[in-house]
Amino acid sequence: MSRSGLLTKKQAAEVFARLAKDRPDPRTELDYSDPFTLLVSVVLSAQATDVSVNKATPALFKAAPTPQKMADLGAEGIAPFIKTIGLWRMKAKNVAALSRTLIEEHNGEVPRDRDALQALPGVGRKTANVVLAEAFGEGTIAVDTHVFRVSNRIGLSKGKTPDQVEAHLMRLCPPEYLRGAHHWLILHGRYVCQARLPDCPACAVRDLCRFRGKTTPESPARPAASARGSLSVRTKPRAKKSAAAGAKTRKK
Numbered sequence: 001m002s003r004s005g006l007l008t009k010k011q012a013a014e015v016f017a018r019l020a021k022d023r024p025d026p027r028t029e030l031d032y033s034d035p036f037t038l039l040v041s042v043v044l045s046a047q048a049t050d051v052s053v054n055k056a057t058p059a060l061f062k063a064a065p066t067p068q069k070m071a072d073l074g075a076e077g078i079a080p081f082i083k084t085i086g087l088w089r090m091k092a093k094n095v096a097a098l099s100r101t102l103i104e105e106h107n108g109e110v111p112r113d114r115d116a117l118q119a120l121p122g123v124g125r126k127t128a129n130v131v132l133a134e135a136f137g138e139g140t141i142a143v144d145t146h147v148f149r150v151s152n153r154i155g156l157s158k159g160k161t162p163d164q165v166e167a168h169l170m171r172l173c174p175p176e177y178l179r180g181a182h183h184w185l186i187l188h189g190r191y192v193c194q195a196r197l198p199d200c201p202a203c204a205v206r207d208l209c210r211f212r213g214k215t216t217p218e219s220p221a222r223p224a225a226s227a228r229g230s231l232s233v234r235t236k237p238r239a240k241k242s243a244a245a246g247a248k249t250r251k252k
């Protein structure tokens with residue numbers, strides 16, 4: 001461990017190597033066919049499940065597969081397609097507004113640029129990172145609640161904010177693991193290193209982890225391994241998508 005309390009780069013590389021072992025190429029579970037439909041799907045997924053988004057988007061994208069058609073639909077036209085998704089009113093407005101912005105400022109294309117993405121209605125840093133990584137293959141790490149908690153527990157970060165955690169991860173994560181890091185840490189947080197009761201005896205990185213409240217075989221967590229069948233990221237390369245990119249509803 002380094003003086004800062006963080007793992008060393010070598011230890012961090014070992015953490016990612018172990019987390020990556022069973023899932024070498026994790027991808028988002030959101031269904032999309034190009035950067036625009038990814039952007040819309042990511043926006044719709046704010047505080048909602050990927051499953052709920054995937055149920056709603058086929059009909060929406062059939063009606064409006066491009067920024068122009070989505071803008072033509074407008075918030076009122078988008079709303080009926082997404083009423084099963086939480087925060088649908090705000091999301092309908094944001095999807096319509098970001099579609100107009102793409103047309104007016106980016107020739108109808110999703111920009112491969114963080115600042116331009118974050119300038120879109122409803123798109124924050126986390127969403128921009130997801131889009132940059134998933135759609136364009138950029139080495140970015142989106143920090144959500146799982147990534148934040150797991151990174152701080154293991155010693156990959158000592159950050160008090162998502163931006164600080166992202167900065168630590170970007171420094172410690174080897175380049176070859178950057179694209180998958182977000183997914184591996186989410187999966188680890190969802191199924192092993194759960195918030196209230198981490199399953200430390202079953203954890204692949206327990207010998208490296210710096211968390212002081214580890215559970216033990218004598219005080220085990222409830223079995224988390226049984227949940228692993230419902231991973232929300234794909235573990236194998238998906239069929240070739242036609243392109244890439246996305247965004248979001250509330251700044252996230």
Ligand code: SF4
Nearest residue numbers: 193198200203206209
């Ligand atoms: S040892 Fe425990 S606290 Fe540390 S990463 Fe594994 S499950 Fe989480």
